[in-house]
Amino acid sequence: MPDHFLGVEGVSVSFGKGEARVRALRAVSLLFERGTFSLVMGPSGSGKTTLLSLLGCLLSPDEGTVLVEDVAVNRLREVERTAIRRKKISFVFQAFRLFHSLSAIDNVALGFRLRGGRQSERMVMARDLLNRFGLGAKLHQRPNGLSPGEKQRVAIARALAGNPPVLLADEPTASMDYQAGRNICQILRSQVDEGGKTIVVVSHDPRWREFADRTVVLRDGQVEQEVKNP
Numbered sequence: 001m002p003d004h005f006l007g008v009e010g011v012s013v014s015f016g017k018g019e020a021r022v023r024a025l026r027a028v029s030l031l032f033e034r035g036t037f038s039l040v041m042g043p044s045g046s047g048k049t050t051l052l053s054l055l056g057c058l059l060s061p062d063e064g065t066v067l068v069e070d071v072a073v074n075r076l077r078e079v080e081r082t083a084i085r086r087k088k089i090s091f092v093f094q095a096f097r098l099f100h101s102l103s104a105i106d107n108v109a110l111g112f113r114l115r116g117g118r119q120s121e122r123m124v125m126a127r128d129l130l131n132r133f134g135l136g137a138k139l140h141q142r143p144n145g146l147s148p149g150e151k152q153r154v155a156i157a158r159a160l161a162g163n164p165p166v167l168l169a170d171e172p173t174a175s176m177d178y179q180a181g182r183n184i185c186q187i188l189r190s191q192v193d194e195g196g197k198t199i200v201v202v203s204h205d206p207r208w209r210e211f212a213d214r215t216v217v218l219r220d221g222q223v224e225q226e227v228k229n230p
């Protein structure tokens with residue numbers, strides 16, 4: 001039996017009321033196996049970010065179930081859901097969301113703090129992660145002094161801090177040049193192969209297909225296509 005880490009079953013989400021009501025997801029069911037890399041594609045407005053928000057316990061569906069390790073998280077109380085999210089799930093947002101007043105290393109150390117890393121070890125671990133991402137010379141730069149590709153690597157390092165088993169990333173290579181984008185794809189792939197992580201990337205960028213185990217295409221809030229990549 002496949003080992004599922006994450007999933008949605010029959011989920012529907014709508015925003016707004018009456019005339020303005022938008023059905024962002026309509027009875028969508030998808031499972032994400034542990035230790036796999038899924039790519040979610042689809043046109044603008046097809047429901048990709050909404051799906052990621054459900055999987056990340058940031059949003060509850062109007063109908064259906066969101067599963068994290070067989071637990072129906074949308075039926076839990078808010079505090080319990082938050083505890084699961086902190087422990088198991090991290091995000092890379094399209095807009096980086098770095099703290100601009102903090103240096104690269106402090107941004108990453110904060111990631112460790114959120115997952116309960118010991119204070120004495122946080123800076124050492126943050127330095128180690130940033131070194132692995134080729135940012136050893138920029139540890140003390142603030143985000144304003146970093147290129148988009150560098151900022152995104154800091155955001156990914158922060159998301160990986162504390163080693164959460166699930167990584168959800170929304171357009172992690174947007175506004176990045178070819179080589180920087182490719183590096184991010186390779187870093188995330190190695191997190192699956194060597195770290196056993198479960199990763200879901202939302203992207204319009206077709207070069208991710210080469211790195212992902214399968215591709216899910218959404219259209220109008222439904223799954224249009226689901227293919228395993230060779």
Ligand SMILES: Nc1ncnc2c1ncn2[C@@H]1O[C@H](COP(=O)(O)OP(=O)(O)OP(=O)(O)O)[C@@H](O)[C@H]1O
Nearest residue numbers: 015016022023024043044045046047048049050051
């Ligand atoms: N907070 C919100 N309030 C109102 N409508 C929303 C909200 N979030 C999403 N929507 C609507 O739900 C639909 C799905 O949005 P979603 O952000 O999931 O699409 P997406 O596939 O991520 O698009 P994009 O590629 O542009 O990021 C869209 O019609 C969007 O306008």
Ligand SMILES: [Mg+2]
Nearest residue numbers: 048049050170
């Ligand atoms: Mg989106």
